[in-house]
Amino acid sequence: MDTLNGPLTNVLLALPTTPYLGSIRFNVNGAFDPKSPPDNFSENYDISKPPLNPNSNVGSGVYMFQFNQVVDVILQNANMGDYESKFNLKNPSLRNIAVLFPYGWTALRFKADNPGVWAFHCPIEPHLHMGMGVIFAEAVQNVKSIPRDAFACGILKKVLMNNKEHN
Structure with a gap:
């Protein structure tokens, strides 16, 4: 997997x-965009020369992972670089926040061993509100139980209301 950063x-x-959790688990159509977000970008991208029209598309797609799948995420704040030869696979640091320096990159690797739906986003709150994040869904079929209150909004609320009328 390559760069997953929205901009x-x-x-x-x-x-x-x-x-996401309920709509994925119960195959509810129309809750979000079923296509995965892009997992790469143009090799000609140059952060020092932003595009003339900086407007971005908006999406609600999800990256879906199988249980125990190993996922590599490359966050890049510069042109495509030779980062593969620089991976530290022997003793990588364990963190829940990684720094992405200007004109730099950061490689993250994780095992999708925690079933559920998880937000992966910039921890700077204004950046999150600007859309700098993606959603990871890990082996949602392995989630044992979902509290009924978690279905009280969006399309799922309508589904529950229809089920109550027929029960």
């Missing part, structure tokens, strides 16, 4: 009104 892929995260 680089030109797709900004817009959270839907229906929770």
